[in-house]
Amino acid sequence: MDNGPPTRGLEDGTIDVERLLVEPHDGHAPMDSVICCRKTPENAMDIKDFSCSFGGPDTAIAQEGEDILNGEVLDSMPNEVEFGYFRSHNDFCSMGDDYLLGVEFAESITDLDYGCSEGLAASVSDSQMQSAGSDTRWKSSLFQIKQVLDCQKDQLDMGSSESDIPSCNKSEMLVEENPSISPGSCTVQNIGKTHNSPSCSSQDILSDGNDGEHSPSDEMFCSPMTQKNDETEVTGQDGETNIFPRQEALTTSVQANCTDLPMQKRSRKPTQRYADELTSVQANCTGRPTQKRSRKPTQRYVDELADPIPAYSRKRREVSTSTLKDKSLGVKDHKKCHVASRATQLPAEESSVIAIQVPFGSLVHKECPKGRTCDLVQHVDTRNLMTKSKGKCVTPNKKKKRDECISAVHPKKRDDCAASKTKRDDQFTVAHSKKSSDRISLASQKKKDDCIIAMTPKKRGDCLTGAHQKKRDDCTIPERPEEVSGRRKHHRLWTITEVRKLIDGVSQYGVGRWSRIKKLFFSTSAHRTSVDLKDKWRNLLKASGILDQGRQGEKKRNMAWRPLPKSILLRVCELATIYPYPKGQRPKIPLIHHDSPDRSTDITLSDYRRILRSINGS
DNA sequence: TTTAGGG
DNA sequence: CCCTAAA
Numbered sequence: 001m002d003n004g005p006p007t008r009g010l011e012d013g014t015i016d017v018e019r020l021l022v023e024p025h026d027g028h029a030p031m032d033s034v035i036c037c038r039k040t041p042e043n044a045m046d047i048k049d050f051s052c053s054f055g056g057p058d059t060a061i062a063q064e065g066e067d068i069l070n071g072e073v074l075d076s077m078p079n080e081v082e083f084g085y086f087r088s089h090n091d092f093c094s095m096g097d098d099y100l101l102g103v104e105f106a107e108s109i110t111d112l113d114y115g116c117s118e119g120l121a122a123s124v125s126d127s128q129m130q131s132a133g134s135d136t137r138w139k140s141s142l143f144q145i146k147q148v149l150d151c152q153k154d155q156l157d158m159g160s161s162e163s164d165i166p167s168c169n170k171s172e173m174l175v176e177e178n179p180s181i182s183p184g185s186c187t188v189q190n191i192g193k194t195h196n197s198p199s200c201s202s203q204d205i206l207s208d209g210n211d212g213e214h215s216p217s218d219e220m221f222c223s224p225m226t227q228k229n230d231e232t233e234v235t236g237q238d239g240e241t242n243i244f245p246r247q248e249a250l251t252t253s254v255q256a257n258c259t260d261l262p263m264q265k266r267s268r269k270p271t272q273r274y275a276d277e278l279t280s281v282q283a284n285c286t287g288r289p290t291q292k293r294s295r296k297p298t299q300r301y302v303d304e305l306a307d308p309i310p311a312y313s314r315k316r317r318e319v320s321t322s323t324l325k326d327k328s329l330g331v332k333d334h335k336k337c338h339v340a341s342r343a344t345q346l347p348a349e350e351s352s353v354i355a356i357q358v359p360f361g362s363l364v365h366k367e368c369p370k371g372r373t374c375d376l377v378q379h380v381d382t383r384n385l386m387t388k389s390k391g392k393c394v395t396p397n398k399k400k401k402r403d404e405c406i407s408a409v410h411p412k413k414r415d416d417c418a419a420s421k422t423k424r425d426d427q428f429t430v431a432h433s434k435k436s437s438d439r440i441s442l443a444s445q446k447k448k449d450d451c452i453i454a455m456t457p458k459k460r461g462d463c464l465t466g467a468h469q470k471k472r473d474d475c476t477i478p479e480r481p482e483e484v485s486g487r488r489k490h491h492r493l494w495t496i497t498e499v500r501k502l503i504d505g506v507s508q509y510g511v512g513r514w515s516r517i518k519k520l521f522f523s524t525s526a527h528r529t530s531v532d533l534k535d536k537w538r539n540l541l542k543a544s545g546i547l548d549q550g551r552q553g554e555k556k557r558n559m560a561w562r563p564l565p566k567s568i569l570l571r572v573c574e575l576a577t578i579y580p581y582p583k584g585q586r587p588k589i590p591l592i593h594h595d596s597p598d599r600s601t602d603i604t605l606s607d608y609r610r611i612l613r614s615i616n617g618s
Numbered sequence: 619t620t621t622a623g624g625g
Numbered sequence: 626c627c628c629t630a631a632a
Contacts, residue, residue: 491626515620
């Protein structure tokens with residue numbers, strides 16, 4: 001958190017202002033934005049330097065700023081974390097949406113600062129971008145965006161609001177400069193413009209290497225631009241002009257003046273304020289934040305956003321989102337939330353302004369599902385359609401993952417959607433949510449199943465005769481191979497025929513050779529796995545009272561309701577005696593009627609008979 | 619990968 | 626049925 005050099009104003013909250021001032025001063029308006037690091041790992045250092053430059057007008061700053069201006073982007077990706085910060089910074093700047101996100105944004109800002117301060121040590125060579133390493137970095141950076149988000153959050157927690165402020169300023173700045181451009185799109189464009197000629201703008205970014213890959217740098221650029229703009233507006237200086245002193249004065253005064261720029265200047269209490277502002281922003285999106293932050297930028301953003309190159313922003317967003325999502329898989333919930341918000345934003349972005357507003361905090365959560373649903377609608381539909389055909393669902397891994405990421409946050413929603421996700425996906429996402437979600441989904445699914453399957457096998461089994469049952473099995477329980485891969489197998493009742501097959505298999509191969517039995521006896525039923533066989537067998541044992549379940553009474557009771565035909569139960573008992581279920585374990589003799597508890601030993605013929613008797617009797 | 623066992 | 630550990 002050494003903000004020392006870079007943050008010198010940070011504590012006061014003036015930092016942002018200072019930065020801004022500094023940048024203009026150097027004549028490099030985008031210094032803040034410059035914050036972006038280089039791709040190379042070494043960049044981390046660069047980043048730090050950058051920060052330093054911010055804090056103090058180091059020579060490096062000018063150069064870096066220049067580089068940036070030149071169109072070179074400094075990507076410093078020191079560590080993932082730092083990088084993340086960076087990214088967040090960039091994201092923030094570049095993405096109005098992110099900014100809108102508010103809390104997250106604020107966090108990100110702090111992160112940025114944090115990262116900056118940390119990395120300050122080295123000098124940044126802008127040209128590095130060109131280096132191959134940097135390229136890779138960029139790519140990675142894109143992926144890391146998610147991380148950044150997370151970092152941002154974390155940092156928010158940390159309370160390094162300072163950085164946040166700057167970012168805000170940046171974003172605003174951008175807006176001013178390229179009024180025509182919407183925030184989100186602007187960022188990209190601005191970035192491109194700033195660094196490269198305008199032509200570069202979105203296309204460059206997108207086109208660069210990979211759309212997603214470059215995005216980070218783009219973002220970076222954007223952020224600076226925005227800041228400048230903001231400042232200009234705020235200070236009224238339009239230009240970058242410089243004037244550190246002036247800016248500082250502004251910073252101080254700014255707080256007082258904040259009228260327009262409250263956000264920026266207000267940086268002093270950044271964290272909370274930011275958060276507040278963010279929240280307010282979110283809430284206000286439409287209007288200016290009633291709260292402290294009188295950020296006109298918001299509106300501007302909105303307005304601009306509406307017009308500006310939606311395509312660009314959209315593309316960029318999409319890329320970032322996708323990348324984020326992909327990467328975020330492992331991320332935490334909050335990360336997911338962020339991602340989700342972004343995702344949601346995408347659509348919104350298209351619409352333009354709205355998108356920006358959407359992102360904020362609570363909204364994000366609420367909307368996440370919405371957005372997701374929108375995005376996922378197709379998936380959902382598919383899922384619903386295929387609800388029980390899981391295998392197919394699995395195919396769209398990317399989407400699924402994405403969905404999960406998003407959905408992770410809102411497990412319920414996900415479930416509602418039908419959640420036929422593969423286990424894998426679930427695992428990727430969040431275990432907790434997953435389980436709960438699964439359960440929920442299961443419940444719903446079960447209901448569905450019941451409805452669909454209509455008659456449960458067992459019940460029918462009781463009533464129906466073997467022949468009928470068989471028929472029914474064939475008809476009602478048509479195999480659905482697709483389901484197999486599904487996240488939660490559709491619950492399929494075991495039909496008598498299946499049970500018989502299982503018994504046959506056990507009798508032939510013995511207990512424990514489920515895979516074999518599966519192959520030989522259930523080769524046609526894809527939905528029955530060896531594990532299923534094992535489970536079923538276990539259940540059969542329980543049903544027949546062989547497996548110790550509890551007390552006899554209970555056993556009896558079970559038997560009473562147990563739908564399985566006696567013949568089957570007998571057979572199971574018989575087999576159980578022959579092949580004790582748990583391998584070494586001795587089958588516990590069904591004591592159904594029986595009195596002597598000590599029967600735990602090997603089954604004797606008498607025992608067997610007794611068992612049979614009990615079964616028959618019952 | 620299969621099995622066993624718990625949930 | 627799911628999930629995990631163990632082999």
